[in-house]
Amino acid sequence: MNNYDQSSLSNTEASGLNRFFMKVYQYMAIALLVSFVTAYIGVRFFAQQISAIFNTPMMSLVMFAVMIGFVYLFSKRVYSNPGAAFGMLMGYAVLNGATFAVIGLSFDVATIGMALAGAAALFVGMAFYGFTTKRSLASMRGVLMGALIGLILVGLLQIFFFNNIVYMVTAMVGVVVFALMTAYDMNTLKQMYLEFNQSGAGATAEQGLAVSGALSLYLDFVNLFLYLLQLFTAFGNND
Incomplete structure (x- = not known):
């Protein structure tokens, strides 16, 4: 199913699709909340320890490797054991929160706020496009x-x-890239849900898809935020 139209869906399919994406966004929101709470705790109570841990290029490489390992293990379990995958998503959110603490220690609140607002606006716009377009974005x-x-x-x-x-x-x-990735991931999630629904894949597979989609959209939003923050910093340095 490469081309589909929201208006052509039955009431049951449309209702199921809306419930599915509500679940995806709930999981994504929980992960973001966990990350930001972790970052706040890190900045508020463990600033010196956080600075010491992330002060060397080697530690940055180690954290990158650990995060890649998390995503790999997550992908192996997400459809066979969605509950465990959700726990891993929360663990990944905590790990990301620790890195966000470095941002809290390095940038002023106004710049972080602008980056968050910009990321939210871009994410919502591109996610809406990815969900509503009649085209498949698989290409x-x-x-x-x-x-x-x-x-x-x-x-x-x-x-x-x-x-x-x-x-x-x-x-x-x-x-x-991550603005386009947001549209692509939303489009792909919609298509996959409809395919799962038509094939009768079952509740476990659908739950796994919801958790997997939450991670994908979480990563899209986080990377939009990080690259916008980087962009504002780059122009600020030029000024």
Whole structure:
């Protein structure tokens, strides 16, 4: 099912789709709340420890490796054991929250607020497009995956060989990539739900898809926020 129209769905399908996305957004919201509460606790009570842990490039690499490991294990369990995968999502949110504490210690509240507001606006707009468009966005997958790999490689190089121009360009590209990724993920989740529903995949598979979708959208929002923060910082430094 590559092309679909919300208006062509039966009342039962439309109602089920709305309930599914409500669940996805509830899980995503919980994960974001956990991350921000963790970040607040880190800034408020463990500022020195957080600064010491994340003060070296090697620790940044270690944290990156741990996060990749989390996502890998999550993908292995999400459909067979959605409950365990949800627990891993919360653990991942705590881990991300610890890294957000560094942001709280490094940037002023106004800049963080602007980045959050911008990320929320972009996320809502692109998610709405991805959900409502009659087109399948599956063809974007290859380009987005390639761009994502490029961003990761450049980010790793920037840890050791920082360059202001590369920093700014990477931020701009990152915002575009994750805005498009948000639309793509919403579109893909909608299509997958309809396919699962038609095939009778069952409640466990649907629950796994909801948890998996929550992680995807959580990552889209977080990366939009981080790249917007990076972009504001880059222009601020130029000023």
